[in-house]
Amino acid sequence: MTTIRDVAKKAGVSVATVSRFLNGSGYVSADAAKAVTDAVDELKYELNPVARSLNTKQSHLIGLIVPDITNPFFPELARAVEDVALTYGYTVILCNSDENPEKERNYLETLKKKYIAGFIVTSNQLDAPHYANMALPIVALDRAINDRIPTVSSNNREGAVMGTQALLQRGCKDILFLRGPEKLNPANDRFEGFMEAITESGVNYHIVTCPFHFADSEKIVEGFLKEHKEIDGIFASSDVSAAGALKAAVTLGIQVPAELQIVGFDGIAMGEMLSPGLTTIAQDVYKMGAIATRVLIKRIENQEIEQHFYEVPVQLKLRGTTRSVEK
Amino acid sequence: MTTIRDVAKKAGVSVATVSRFLNGSGYVSADAAKAVTDAVDELKYELNPVARSLNTKQSHLIGLIVPDITNPFFPELARAVEDVALTYGYTVILCNSDENPEKERNYLETLKKKYIAGFIVTSNQLDAPHYANMALPIVALDRAINDRIPTVSSNNREGAVMGTQALLQRGCKDILFLRGPEKLNPANDRFEGFMEAITESGVNYHIVTCPFHFADSEKIVEGFLKEHKEIDGIFASSDVSAAGALKAAVTLGIQVPAELQIVGFDGIAMGEMLSPGLTTIAQDVYKMGAIATRVLIKRIENQEIEQHFYEVPVQLKLRGTTRSVEK
Structure with missing residues (x-):
């Protein structure tokens, strides 16, 4: 040798x-x-890269911390992070945190000892001391902001305005908003967008808090629709909640979209498989992951980054759970 | 210090x-x-773990090579691998190969330089020299077997027999089998299981090859059902193909399960979100990932492994796309 x-x-x-x-x-x-x-x-x-990491204290490893890779939002994110990382000669360590601060802290400690180069983090714990005091480069994805940590997220508020208007333009007169978990920034931004659009319209509305979980959402919506037969539109803060709402409507024999129109939020692949296909506000998840990785690598390599907050545009994707716009 | x-x-x-x-x-x-x-x-x-890996030529890193993490089968696998690895003090590097031998080879080379401890691989390339000649411990998951490489997979053949019998017991007289890609071992095992059960029954059947892809399957099945109105049962080799078949039936106004019954294969979360919910042969994906990781770590740590081939049982999960058993 x-x-x-x-x-x-x-x-x-x-x-x-x-x-x-x-x-x-x-x-x-x-x-x-x-x-x-x-x-x-x-x-x-x-x-010898291991010998090099001893000298340079750098391993070309990036840690990707997500709550749970089996949540359909995250695989596409992971895919984008890995694709971009590979282009720049970095490899990605996958970490499921289950939103557990203890688990997050353990990962940070373990990987720091491997001279990890930096982290991309989707977490609600960004204000926690284990992130705030970290010397390593870090980029926040999807959720939460801390002034010192660059953040990449969707334009959640504007997306929610678009989704609400999509229902209003299609004649909905009594709209149920499925609000996401209150501790989540993106969910709160979507809530604010809905409130802005619905208040302006003067149309009747209801708000129910609902986890980003299919079976729970189905149960909650089924109960609510039984009591409120006047509902003719549902805007869900996530696609899995929207899928639950659609299933509840089918069970109750309510025709979608003739009697009830539904709009989701996320744009995950499952939406097109439903019958009818789910109209949704689609996030550009791949782009979010790609930008976050590029920003992180720039920080690792001490290059200038142009901005600290990246907002990726969302898009209304029309499918079968909504009707044509009324003239 | x-x-x-x-x-x-x-x-x-x-x-x-x-x-x-x-x-x-x-x-x-x-x-x-x-x-x-x-x-x-x-x-x-x-x-100091980096200094240690120089001495011991070992990093406690495991490489997980999957074709594409956005395929809904793999996130749960990745989750299991990471959970078990963490328990034993290992961390997981995620690699998407896109079934591209060149990309696989690059990953193997790059990670060997980081003194990766071993690999878990889902690939159709296991006979390729870059795997066959590898000195590092390796475990094959889901697909393909090479005598020297321990393999963990579902009992695909038996599962296909179960799925076929589920349709036969519910009165199907003319069954369409959606066969998976012919270069995939699991798909071929499912095909053999179907052939065994259908031949024994004497019931009429058709075979169409169909990729594990929703929109393609939808199109293929829609075309086939238009020409063959006698079909009263579909057994799909994957859940995404089954979802495509269900959507095609809805489009053509065919009542499921009254006129047409459908059974999928996989057991991914999307199945319950469909209307009606998808009856399927569910694989225990988490268990497969957990066993593979345990076997790999044993090999890394030079412990005895009990067997070279692990077959994880599958299970018939009855939902709304099939009727009750006929008396």
């Missing part, structure tokens, strides 16, 4: 010079740099 | 002894082992 000594000999410089150059840890003349580069090429010298 | 010298001093042994003990690289007397353990505890000496 080729060693650093072979490289030094070939390049006609000292081992210390080769080391300084390869680790970027001190001054090397332009001539020496050229000679070392040529020698590395010619001898096909491979840096 | 506490060094190995401090530990040696406290324990009253040489630095070499401490090193031998901590790296498990040679004989240490029971008394010395006890003294070192106590000293490590007392001084809260933390091994």
Whole structure:
């Protein structure tokens, strides 16, 4: 195997010079740099990456912390992070936190010892000391903001305005809003968007809080629709909640979209598989993951980042749970 | 910071002894082992894991290679792998291969340089030289077998027999089987199970090859049902294909399950969200991932493994796309 000594000999410089150059840890003349580069090429010298991480305290590993990869929102995010990371020579460690601060802290500690280069985090714990005091680069995805941590999220508020208006333009006169968990920033932004649009319209509405969970949503909506037969539109803060609402309507024999129109929020693949297909406010999840990874790598490599808050536009995707716009 | 010298001093042994003990690289007397353990505890000496991986050529990193994490089968697998790995002090690197041998090879090379401890692989490339000649421990998941590589998969053949019999017992007289991609072992095992059960029954059947993809399956089934109005049962080799078949039936105004019964294969979460809910042969994906991880860690740690082939039982999950059994 080729060693650093072979490289030094070939390049006609000292081992210390080769080391300084390869680790970027001190001054090397332009001539020496050229000679070392040529020698590395010619001898096909491979840096030992573990030895390098000892020297540079850097491993080219990125930690991706998500609440639960089995939640259909996160696989596409993970996919984007890995695709972009690979392009820049980084690999991704997957961490499921279950929103448990203890588990998050353990991951941070374990991975810091492996000289992890940085973290992309989807968490409600961003204000917790284990994130706030972290020296490593970190980017927040989807949820929550701390002034020092760059954040990438969807335009949730505007999306909710769009979703509400989609129901209003299609003649809904009594709308049920399925509000997401109150501790989640994106859910609260969607709630505010709904309130803005519905208040302006003067149309009748109801609000029910509902977890981002199919079976729970189905049960809650079934109970509510039994008591409120006047409801002709449902705007759900997530696609799985919307799927639960649709199933409840089918069970109660309510025709969708003739008697009841439904709009979801997320744009996950499952939406098109439902009958009728789910109209939804689609997030560009892949783009969110890609931007977050690019921002993180820039921070790791000490490059300037243009902004601290990235808002990715959402899009109304019309399918079968809504009718045509009324003239 | 506490060094190995401090530990040696406290324990009253040489630095070499401490090193031998901590790296498990040679004989240490029971008394010395006890003294070192106590000293490590007392001084809260933390091994530097990157330095350790240089010595032991081991990083406690596991590579998980899947075709595409956004395919709904894999997130639950990834979740199981990570849960079990964490229990044993390992972390998981996520790799999407897109079934591309070049990408797989690149990942193997890159991660070997990081002294990855082993791989869990879902691939159709297991016979390819980059896997066959690998010195590192490896476990195959879901697909394909090579005699030297331990494999964990579902009992696909038996599951297909169960699914076919479920349709037969419910009165189906003309069954369409949606066969999966012919290069996939699990798909072929399901095909064989279907053939076994249908041949024995003497009932009329058709076979159409169909990718594990929703929109493609929808289109293929819609075309087929238009030409074959006699079909009263569909057994799909995957849940996404079954979802496509259900959507096609709804589009054509065919009543499910009154006129047409449908059974899928997989047991992914989406199945319950459909209307009617999808009857399916459910794989225990979490269990498969957990067993594979346990087997891999045993191999990494040079422990005996009991067997080379693990077959995890599947289960018939009855929902709304099938009727009650006919008396």
